[in-house]
């Protein structure tokens with residue numbers, strides 16, 4: 001064995017202890033460190049011929065790179081929709097590396113069964129009926145892509161083709177219909193060979209991001225009279241700018257009249273189901289053929305983790321089955337690698353299992369409600385401020401606002417957000433809301449409380 005490797009093997013406890021110290025010291029500072037930063041590109045260095053050993057590498061990382069990482073897991077990082085990591089989730093994630101399981105399936109480890117157990121917890125948390133099959137993937141983008149791949153297989157079956165054999169071109173003119181579609185679903189259309197141009201955008205209701213059902217129905221009516229292919233509808237449950245929800249019940253019921261696959265992108269909005277106050281927003285989710293929900297956003301587990309749910313396990317198998325002989329007959333050994341894009345799979349369920357066990361439904365309801373109350377607190381203040389305009393009522397955890405300015409441009413917003421970032425107390429990101437350059441504050445971290453919002457208000461009062 002190489003000397004460095006054998007030395008490290010002998011000092012494994014010391015290495016893990018030094019790692020724990022660095023991690024603990026960082027976590028102690030989540031409330032102090034600047035949430036956002038701007039890092040310049042650095043010059044690349046050559047690969048060492050002889051290694052320096054884990055401890056030296058660790059200390060080099062700590063001295064050279066750690067100070068330049070972002071504090072996106074801290075309580076005042078309000079960019080994108082970014083969760084942190086709960087204590088239980090961090091513990092789980094450490095053990096994922098220590099045990100290094102390949103959670104692809106089979107009975108040679110309990111890991112895939114812990115994944116099934118965790119999916120069962122999620123179905124109960126989100127009120128999904130027991131017939132959904134679920135699995136972990138790396139993020140909501142891959143969950144959307146997986147769902148659309150199953151949807152495409154379904155669409156093929158409606159016209160008598162097997163898209164997994166014949167390819168995407170065997171279903172000419174396949175359309176994906178949505179209103180406020182997330183960019184990742186459009187990207188998925190590109191990845192799957194359906195094509196970005198296949199996305200048909202239906203108007204929203206005025207001043208809302210929810211789909212105009214009358215316009216959707218008019219489109220469906222026209223489509224069915226022209227005998228075009230079966231459609232895929234993506235219903236959005238929690239839009240990124242204003243956390244608006246499509247009416248899932250009404251969309252679901254349209255299937256009594258029209259033929260379509262219903263996918264629900266509930267990447268973070270799915271967590272509405274956890275609180276009595278917001279649960280009605282997810283009513284009708286059980287009409288869905290497939291559902292996307294992220295774990296690394298509002299569940300507050302480390303990157304990367306999301307769930308994909310489907311009612312069509314057999315179709316999913318047709319798309320994703322890996323038929324190498326040594327992997328066994330997929331019908332007989334219904335293992336995850338026959339259902340997900342990945343074959344080898346990280347034991348991604350463990351951090352989620354840990355955090356759900358540790359805090360339960362009640363713990364999550366408290367986080368969601370507190371985050372939403374914080375968003376309301378900020379939104380109420382913005383509404384009365386002379387410097388900012390609230391662009392939409394605060395529905396859940398996102399505040400969408402902009403500068404009161406005669407010549408509002410995206411550049412102006414960017415310059416303002418750079419000032420806020422460099423001030424170092426809070427961090428927001430930019431957006432365009434119905435054509436208006438704007439700012440989003442998305443509050444999704446388990447630690448954020450009213451004091452953090454007071455700090456945000458203070459920063460917004462003094463900067464301009």
Ligand SMILES: *Cc1c(COP(=O)(O)O)cnc(C)c1O
Pocket residue numbers: 081138139140141142144182184185238239240265266267268294306
């Ligand atoms: C974040 C998000 C996605 C993409 O999720 P990733 O985890 O970044 O891949 C998809 N849809 C919605 C609604 C989202 O908010």
